[in-house]
Amino acid sequence: SQQGEEDPQALSIQEGENATMNCSYKTSINNLQWYRQNSGRGLVHLILIRSNEREKHSGRLRVTLDTSKKSSSLLITASRAADTASYFCATVGAQKLVFGQGTRLTINP
């Protein structure tokens, strides 16, 4: 399966700390996308990284991609209470998004 698998499944940190989530996948990809989902809401796109890119930044977000290890990481710096959410990686191969099961991030005040 091409499905991405996030690690850890749950992460709880103090406000102001950095949060790192990892995603591993099994087959070659065209790009990899990260999404956030707040409780009871739809998913929100965070960042897209193409297979020929190694790192991408967007505000407090930093995404890396290592195609040789078939893995990606999402770093959120200086976390805030509003970052509490589930984070999903989604891999793109045959023109379809395949989602992992997500990492549940809790930011404690």
Add this chain to the structure above:
Amino acid sequence: DAGITQSPRHKVTETGTPVTLRCHQTENHRYMYWYRQDPGHGLRLIHYSYGVKDTDKGEVSDGYSVSRSKTEDFLLTLESATSSQTSVYFCAISAGTTLTYEQYFGPGTRLTVT
């Protein structure tokens, strides 16, 4: 939610009844998708559309059909609802293929089949 609405937002129905969920967009995007989200499975693609009257199956299409007669509307029909179809259903849209473009999601429909 990027100009995407879903209706109804909540529905309870009985096993064996037909159910239709509606997704409406105001973005004039070509691609539209239906997903279901279940604990332990993440989001799984049911069907998608790449244009009016152009649809294709996703990972979990059995028991579901779709129709798209207008750019702005994408309907998901459960022909005869079963308890295994109890789930949260999300519609998504995209300006282009997932090879290049991100998807924008609607607020979801919580469906309970009793």
